[in-house]
Amino acid sequence: MSDSAVIPVPAKPVPEWRQYLRFAWNAFSQSVEGGWKFYVWMTLLTAVFLVGANAWAVQVRDGMALTAMSDHVSWGLYIANFTFLVGLAAGGVMMVIPAYLYHDEQMHDIVIIGELLAIAAIIMSIMFVVCDLGRPDRFWHMMPGLGKFNFPVSMLTWDVIVLNGYFAINVYICGYLLYKRFRAQQPVAKMYMPAVFLSIVWAISIHTVTAFLYCGLGGRPFWNTALLAPRFLASAFVSGPAFIIVAIQIIRWQTGRMFGEGAIRTLVGIVRITILISLLMVVSEIFVEFYTGGSHTGAAKYLYFGLHGHHELVPWIWTSIVFTIVAVVLFMQPKVNRRPVLLNTACLLAFVGLWIEKGMGMIIPAFIPSTLHEIVEYRPSLTEWKITAGIWALGFMIYTLLLKITINIHSRKLKDTSGARTVTPDDALAMADGGGLV
Amino acid sequence: MSRLLKQHPSLAWIALVVFATLCSLAVVWAQKNLGAAESAPVMKSQPKPEKHPVTIKPGPPTPRLDTGLKDAQGNAITAACSTCHSTTTPNTTRNTAHDLFQAHRGLSYAHGQLTCLSCHNAKDYDTLHLADGRSVAFPDVMTLCAQCHGTAMRDYLHGSHGGMNGHWDLSKGPRVRNNCVNCHDPHHPEFPLVRPVLPPRDRISVPNVPAEH
Amino acid sequence: MNDPSPPSPKTPCGGNCSCSGGSANASPPPGDDGSTRRAVLKGLGATLGVAAYAKALAPLTELTKETSMDEFLQKHYKELSKDEIATVITRLTQEAKEQYGADVTISDPKPQEGVKFGYALNLSICNGCRKCAEACHLENNHDRPSHQSYIRVFEMTKGSMDFEKGNVHYDHPVPQPDKYYMPVQCQQCEHPPCVDVCPVEATWKEKDGIVVVDYNWCIGCRYCEAACPYHARRFNWQKPQIPAAEINPDQSYLSNRIRPQGVMEKCTFCLHRTRNGRLPACLEACPTGARVFGDLNDPASEVRYVLENKRVFVLKEELGLKPQFFYFFDE
Helix, strand or coil: CHHHHCCCCCCCCCCHHHHHHHHHHHHHHHHCCCCHHHHHHHHHHHHHHHHHHHHHHHHHHHCHHHCCCCCCCCCCHHHHHHHHHHHHHHHCHHHHHHHHHCCCHHHHHHHHHHHHHHHHHHHHHHHHHHHHCCCHHHHHHHCCCCCCCCCCCCHHHHHHHHHHHHHHHHHHHHHHHHHHHHCCCCCCHHHHHHHHHHHHHHHHHHHHHHHHHHHCCCCCCCCCCCCHHHHHHHHHHHHHHHHHHHHHHHHHHHHCCCCCHHHHHHHHHHHHHHHHHHHHHHHHHHHHHHHHCCHHHHHHHHHHHCECCECCCHHHHHHHHHHHHHHHHHHHCHHHHCCHHHHHHHHHHHHHHHHHHHCCCCCHHHHCCCCCCCCCCCCCCHHHHHHHHHHHHHHHHHHHHHHHHHHHHHCCCCCCCCCCCCCCHHHHHHHHHCCCCC | CHHHHHHCCHHHHHHHHHHHHHHHHHHHHHHHHHHHHHHCCCCCCCCCCCCCCEEECCCCCCCEEEEEEECCCCCEEEEEHHHHHCCCCCCCCCCCCCCCCCCCCCCCCCCCCCCHHHHECCCCCCCEECCCCCEECHHHHHHHHHHHCHHHHHHHHCCCCCCCEEECCCCCCCEEECCHHHHCECCECCCCCECCCCCCCCCCCCCCCCCCC | CCCCCCCCCCCCCCCCCCCCCCCCCCCCCCCCHHHHHHHHHHHHHHHHHHHHHHHHCHHHHHHHHCCCHHHHHCCCHHHCCHHHHHHHHHHHHHHHHHHHCCCCEEECCCCCCCCCEEEEEECCCCCCCCHHHHHHHHHCCCCCCCCCCCCEEEEEECCCCCHHHCECCCCCCECCCCEEEEEECCCCCCCCHHHHHCCCCCEEECCCCCEEECCCCCCCCCHHHHHCCCCCEEECCCCCCCCHHHCCCEEECCCCCCCCCCCEEECCCCHHHHCCCECCHHHHHCCCCCEEEEECCCCCCHHHHHHHHCEEECCCHHHCCCCCEEEEECC
């Protein structure tokens, strides 16, 4: 075994950073190759992304009057999606905690799927914020040092820090682990374990800070509740695992490899709890609003039952509630682990239900009625849908490419063939045992 | 404690992050709450240099009746109030105008229970009079209004009634004030109904949405 | 580490590692005709993709017509020296001429020493005619088609302070007997939440109490609009449209110069007027004299008289923002 593993040492040693660049280049260039299904998928996504990019360019040129937002409802579909996606990014931590804190070996092998999801979701959420800016050309005004950064008073600055930090942490962790696997070397614990533990705390913080953006505003009673941050976290910890459960099955289907059975069981177990907690928090909000009554509950009345003849959001929220309850019922079935149709239906219903509840059902109602109790309704315009679709398409493209890199590395299709260093017997031993994804 | 840290060194990182967060939150709280003292108003009275004048728009000129006739130059022939009223008996109880058919036809009168001669001077119809009999020239009508509407005059003199045009800072420029009768018709002082202008539009260039409340 | 997948078939090297020999996504070995064709196709696809992307983003290139490098690099108002402000104002004056065909004068009046503005509104007298909103619309060079104004007048039911019973769209002769009228505009709060939440400090409270916006610094995130409890902030959803003849040429940098698209704006108590001692436009237009404006630090001012002698209240006092806009009744 050691004979076949020895590779001759080249004359001049190559510095680590150049090897990293070579890894990155190889990873990317191999990831854009694939079968016809892959090309069709990516072309479709590219087409949708280009439609969105064009819509955004027109919006920047002609003004945000192209959206359906107004001085009354000044945040809409973009911020709704931003909020949901920050939650999706935080949801990846539901894999990291069992893998690293509870040493769940089966989860440990595939936790990178959650970390890659975090990367893609953070990119998407940052893009949604940029698309929501009236003057994206003035982006540099927000950079500390270059522009003026109103830290620590403005919660948006906290959000900028934690989102970029979370992105950097996950890129570092995934980049390090994938690189080590590419080089067929054992990852060094002290190089990535602190970052992993930091990412657990940081994941909670990104969604808490995002919630603090909203719940600190006294002028918006619908948001001004201490329960907002816990609600955000609870729904993040449903949507993240639900997405990952489906993602694992798609990867199985594409690679033909059966893996992640234990991980899915763990995730289903997690979702069973978090979806109930999420539902409980919704019930708690509903009770407080409707039992208390008064003018400050106008937003809740508008959302659930309509107000003064306006009821645009009522079908949305009840769809979300029905979807979530059906998802709960399905998840609680013991056979959900054995029937993929049940499982995937439950995941899809939970995902869509929470997208509605967090997006249209939590961001928009805070603006209706307005702070002076006027009702101006909001229905997203075509421009907003196009840009939203475009960013989701880009997110899927990024996630696809990242997963392909990971699959290529773990299937040894993508490996370091430069012979830059001698493979030691220890490394070879790790390779022989290996098969797991970390 | 040190054993715990040795076994799980990452705990130190977490503790550091939590500590940094708490410090930042303390700074936020301090900035929001302790900075208030700086913006408390400074209660110093500043003597303003040379005040510009406050001009009150003139009161009505002594009215004359237009007879409808024209003289040789084409000017209207007018008559003083006393021309006719020196020949009539003063009616101290009249307080309506709807049945006047000679002069003053069409006068709209709604000034509470006041009679005409509460303000108009029976001894000299070309002036008005105060309650104690002193006569008041028409251009000085504000004195008469203030007799009963003292609170409104008090507010007017303090600038909170009647509006103004010009400068709030009289050391920078003058100010013009309305006369009572510029806004209040003495015979029908209640402010007339007006149609409101510039209805708000709730979306860009979308026409006004009718009220639903 | 445990390997959950079943042992893979024998690989050429005879090892036991988990590389799957025949993945559906494998590319053919190099040197094949297939790979050259594939490479050409991929190159074509990539070129098409880049071209499509450039075409999709083409509208962005039209932006350079209206903005310049100077504007892009302009620093925050508080960091501009007197000369730099003069340069900026020259550029803005030129832009107003080019884009709107109007000759304007843009000043930069500074807060006066020791002055703190306050505004009071007499609810016993306001008749809801909205002439103040119209004056604001004309004075501040607002977008014409949207009837934009910083002031919104509410027809409230007598007996209730609840805005739930308020109506802003009334279109009948005013005042109605059972109603009273409440114009709402920026309250210039002492603890403005809009200032707290702005991520780039594009809005701040000046020494004389006015909360201002640097229109050339604002990034248009609209967080301040979400934070304001009084619906005082406005956003330029598109470029303001004003005919040249209707433009008010007496402008200032921080208040009523014509704002660009995509930035926030708000009532500035007409600081281009009030910092020169003049009355704000809404006050001068009010036909009933319901508005009272002045220096809160001057004990002889009209607004101090109101605060000391009238029944005064502020909106949403429970939020603790200490507005400097006061409402009062005569009796």
